[in-house]
Amino acid sequence: MTKRREQVGLVTMHSIASAAGVSPMTVSNTFRYPERVQDETRQRVMRIAAELGYVPNHAAGNLASGQSRVIGAIIPSIKNSSFYKYVRGMQDTAAEHGYELVLKLADTICHEHAAIQTFIGLRVAGIALVGNEHEPAAIDILQKTALPVVESWVLGNPIDMAVGYSTTAATKAILDVLLSRGYRNIGFIGYERAASHRFTERLPIFRSVLAQAGLPSDLVHLADEADGFGAGPKALEELFRIGPRIDAVICPTDIVAAGVLFECGRRGWKVPDRIAVAGWGDYEIASEITPGLTTVQPNAYEMGQQSVTMIVERARGNRNQGRVVDTGFQIIKRAST
Amino acid sequence: MTKRREQVGLVTMHSIASAAGVSPMTVSNTFRYPERVQDETRQRVMRIAAELGYVPNHAAGNLASGQSRVIGAIIPSIKNSSFYKYVRGMQDTAAEHGYELVLKLADTICHEHAAIQTFIGLRVAGIALVGNEHEPAAIDILQKTALPVVESWVLGNPIDMAVGYSTTAATKAILDVLLSRGYRNIGFIGYERAASHRFTERLPIFRSVLAQAGLPSDLVHLADEADGFGAGPKALEELFRIGPRIDAVICPTDIVAAGVLFECGRRGWKVPDRIAVAGWGDYEIASEITPGLTTVQPNAYEMGQQSVTMIVERARGNRNQGRVVDTGFQIIKRAST
């Protein structure tokens, strides 16, 4: 009398079980606890499963066991290579531990909130976020569900765990390079309405370091985050209007820095003689463009590895709450400064 | 006597039902068929759900209904902006139809196969792939499950449906630009062991067009796909060894073309006077670099829109099997040719 609703005719454990002449539980055990099943039986089940093209239904497994092998990562952008290594690090590490990484894109905290809901709805094993600015409601729900959550690219005061590097230290380090090479009129390009502290934190540090050194700290231009390379020309124009004596400029990303270099090229200005340019992120273009860009190189791959490792550990019951890992950064000195 | 296994203490429809003094089915209806529930009841249920921080369990809903609101997209790379607009198109369109887009990265057809398995395991509503080269086993399983599948960036002979533009037409069009401007010794940069037909298809077309025009068609360099900008210098060196009289070069992507431009800059060569450079893809850098890159601009956003639209339509029961949509391309002429 069992009334089965018509589903897409997918192979189930049940159908494998009948075909192999064993109980459904033996099929389940074959996949989840192979050592509990006799070699001969296991091989037969595996063979039949392969023949029928069986793909386990994660949704059902998830529901029954309350566990998941999927980790959700939410990244702000795939417009350039910024998160490439980070995602690679996460993906590789997830695979090592037998987990899957799925991504969602979210360029605003509102979209991030929606993505978080989707992932929670999918009952993922954990969530990796970029940055530490989130919708209050999103933070709320993450805390309520007590899911393993890693915030990356930033340090400090995490919802659950964090992996990143110090923006303060990196900003100081890149300024150090410029100051030690004798640049005295340093311009700052930041982002207007930046979506993330990762960017907004830098300006006050810039100001305080330069003020302390007795140098002008008001040579600031805020660019539109969506502009990419295009921000370079605009920024250069405004900065030279404010401070015609500018001899160096630090950029929010290597993309903007490359845009500045392109514009210098158009104007026929020599870099770094006429003006020095520092980037951020060690994007691929930083080493390829001429002159090479001096930049901040975060250990993005390690950050990805560490993020997933921490999620997996928490999913396995370790208590990492409040743990914050600093994966550091390097200053890569190239010809642009 | 109901023995409940301890799950993470998440809010369920059941708990909302008790709190609201209605049956679980009313809660379910409130979310799935709001019009079936009286205004007053619906509002009360919604309010309580929001208060408790309820997030519907997609895994369970999926299992019960056999339907899914999640579309899986598998993309080869996020290393540069190539798939940015495509993904945006998919994401926006999915949102319009009330679907969610999740991504997986897969840089080889083997990884693609694994990603397909994951998505089928998650019982997504449909899958978007890039290119038409896949593992036989992957094709097999996709056909067996009869899931809506779109292959994009290519045309012809789809597993299920396809959205793309003609590589042949685009290759001819870009060659046309070079030939009509009088370039006669055209070099070709391709990819060695390219993962995709999208790239390998171009070389034979290049050869046949040039042979037909009575021009040399053997000025070919195959670069490593992983090299990015770095492929430019290597390619230029080898091409000039093979054919010192080269006056133009067409590149597999704008990234490689930019690498060529950087190298020309290092060598002090004027573009396009000494050599013309054509790219492919209309990446952001194409319009920003000096000189601007002549390139093939696929309608990536529309491709993404169309892909998801077709998946959604199929998921709703329309029969689009075998449907192939050509979203076309434009040649963007800039100063590099």
Next chain:
DNA sequence: TTTATATTTTGTAGCGCTACAATTCATGGA
């Protein structure tokens, strides 16, 4: 008032899988 009809709510069963407990079966020692 009664009956037919529409509106709203609620049981029931089952989606595919797994935790857990129970069962079966072979083996070896008392």
Next chain:
DNA sequence: TCCATGAATTGTAGCGCTACAAAATATAAA
């Protein structure tokens, strides 16, 4: 021979949700 032990297999119930049908309630027509 009987019982204890361990290995292999199987039954049962339930994960959270939804399709479907049945029931309760409200509304209109007779």
